[in-house]
Amino acid sequence: MSSIALPESVPGPATRRPLNSWQVWGLVLVTPYLLVFLVFVLYPVCYGLWLARHPASYVKLFNDPVFFGSLVNTLAFLVLGINAKMAVALFLSGFFMQARAWIKGLSLLFILPWAMPSIPTILSLRFMLNPEWGLINSLIFRLTAEDGPNWLNQPTLALTLAILVHIWKTLPFWTLILLAGRLAIPGELYEAAAMDGASRWQKFRFITWPSMQTLYLTSTILSMIWTLGDFNSVYLLTGGAPADLTHVVATLGIRYLRLDEVDMAMACIVVVLPLMLPLVYFMMKRLSK
Secondary structure (H helix, E strand, O other): OOOOOOOOOOOOOOOOOOOOHHHHHHHHHHHHHHHHHHHHHHHHHHHHHHHOOOHHHHHHHHOOHHHHHHHHHHHHHHHHHHHHHHHHHHHHHHHOOOOOHHHHHHHHHHHHHHHOOHHHHHHHHHHHOOOOOOHHHHHHHHHHOOOOOOHHHOHHHHHHHHHHHHHHHHHHHHHHHHHHHHHOOOHHHHHHHHHOOOOHHHHHHHHHHHHHHHHHHHHHHHHHHHHHOOOHHHHOOOOOOOOOOOOOHHHHHHHHHHOOOHHHHHHHHHHHHHHHHHHHHHHHHHHOO
């Protein structure tokens, strides 16, 4: 007798497993964040790009002399401000490594500018720099019987003060980051170097810097990204004055918004994207290693 071949069973449609309680709670907790991201991040970005779609906005932007001045000021912030800030932060991270009681108290005072909100701290500095009734010029007049400089009405001096305010406000944060990097270096390396008669400079050159150069570079790139979007140091101190000569790209967008030129403000942001996106890409690439 010939065997009868039984028909192969056809697999039915895959049944979906019901969500367990962990997955349900995960979706419930993630949903508000997704809604906030869609409403307050994705929608404004897409709407801004849609407003900046007209080529005439970019022609008008490049014909505005204030725009090129703000680019120069932004580069000054990036080149001078960030490099000076990170170099000082690297030095101070070694200073605060010392185990002394008075240094611990000093570190609390040092971190206050970063911990305090920007509006009261920077506006208080602006009042102190007032040429007529400010505290600084009043002290200069009492000590020398001469009027002090008009701090915020000289473009170069005003921009320099804005860079110094930016350094003063953000320096404690980067000092703490680099201090954490120093604390992660094994102490046995320094002990072995001391036994070999290494000087402080040799310890820094052959132990500290090789261990921290990746963190230092990553912090510098992240600081550049944040500085491009920082408008407090300039807007609260000078407001772009005098004659819109101290604007940076971040405050220039606010200037166009105050002039009711929203398309120009969005175009100003789009123009900066070629500088911002490579920094973000390089930053994410280094963090993924």
